[in-house]
Amino acid sequence: MAITIKSSREIELMREAGRLLSLVHDELAKLIRPGLSTKEIDRVCEEIIRSYGCTPNFLHYQGYPASVCVSVNEEVVHGIPKESRIIQEGDIVSLDMGLIYQGYHSDAARTHAVGKISDEAQKLIDVTRQSFYEGIKMARAGMHLHDISNAIAGYVAPYGYGIVKALVGHGIGTRLHEDPQIPNFAQHKRGPKLRPGMTLAIEPMINMGTDEVEWLNDDWTVVSADHSLSAHYENTILITEGEPEILTLGTIP
Numbered sequence: 656m657a658i659t660i661k662s663s664r665e666i667e668l669m670r671e672a673g674r675l676l677s678l679v680h681d682e683l684a685k686l687i688r689p690g691l692s693t694k695e696i697d698r699v700c701e702e703i704i705r706s707y708g709c710t711p712n713f714l715h716y717q718g719y720p721a722s723v724c725v726s727v728n729e730e731v732v733h734g735i736p737k738e739s740r741i742i743q744e745g746d747i748v749s750l751d752m753g754l755i756y757q758g759y760h761s762d763a764a765r766t767h768a769v770g771k772i773s774d775e776a777q778k779l780i781d782v783t784r785q786s787f788y789e790g791i792k793m794a795r796a797g798m799h800l801h802d803i804s805n806a807i808a809g810y811v812a813p814y815g816y817g818i819v820k821a822l823v824g825h826g827i828g829t830r831l832h833e834d835p836q837i838p839n840f841a842q843h844k845r846g847p848k849l850r851p852g853m854t855l856a857i858e859p860m861i862n863m864g865t866d867e868v869e870w871l872n873d874d875w876t877v878v879s880a881d882h883s884l885s886a887h888y889e890n891t892i893l894i895t896e897g898e899p900e901i902l903t904l905g906t907i908p
């Protein structure tokens with residue numbers, strides 16, 4: 656499939672989908688505290704999304720049973736919310752979710768600290784977030800897709816962290832996952848040329864240890880194979896004639 660170019664009308668809808676999602680993220684960030692079950696996060700997430708007249712796009716996606724992925728500590732992504740999973744002081748918790756507004760999808764993820772966390776864990780979160788910002792510096796018309804990948808990889812490399820290769824970013828629009836795939840690790844070829852009107856979900860997933868991952872037997876939860884901590888940061892962005900636009904940026908960076 657070719658990479659879709661959104662019209663100005665579609666861009667307006669993508670902007671609104673992104674803005675509303677950033678509000679959900681802001682609300683959930685305020686909720687995070689020791690003692691909270693991951694299922695409670697999901698309940699609140701779905702309720703807020705529906706209160707905006709939107710639909711959670713993760714719910715029932717390929718059978719996924721919730722509106723948000725809540726991935727704790729060594730869980731990389733796709734953690735399924737559970738009544739029995741209680742987040743604790745010192746945990747790091749990644750929230751990944753999206754919504755559909757008038758047929759258009761948004762998708763964003765943040766990793767939060769629960770109470771006081773170790774300096775090492777905070778550094779992992781910060782480097783993962785910054786790797787997105789290094790990537791988006793390349794997200795300009797005329798640049799190539801893999802300039803983004805290489806910028807992310809080049810920034811992370813000196814830290815010795817494992818950049819997850821098994822999962823990648825993606826185009827987004829009338830579907831949650833559109834072409835192209837956006838790897839977060841170094842690429843030899845340049846990849847497709849970036850053009851104004853492309854909307855992309857850039858989402859580095861970084862392990863403190865090796866890049867190797869495994870799937871739990873719930874068939875969803877991805878964990879680091881060495882059980883090291885893992886962080887995730889994602890925004891839906893728009894390629895323009897000039898500066899890239901981050902569509903899902905709320906008050907929680």
Ligand code: MF3
Nearest residue numbers: 713714716719724733751762
């Ligand atoms: N988190 C994935 C992404 O960012 C999508 C999750 S699919 C779900 O592309 F089924 F787990 F919800």
Ligand code: CO
Nearest residue numbers: 762856858889
């Ligand atoms: Co995504």
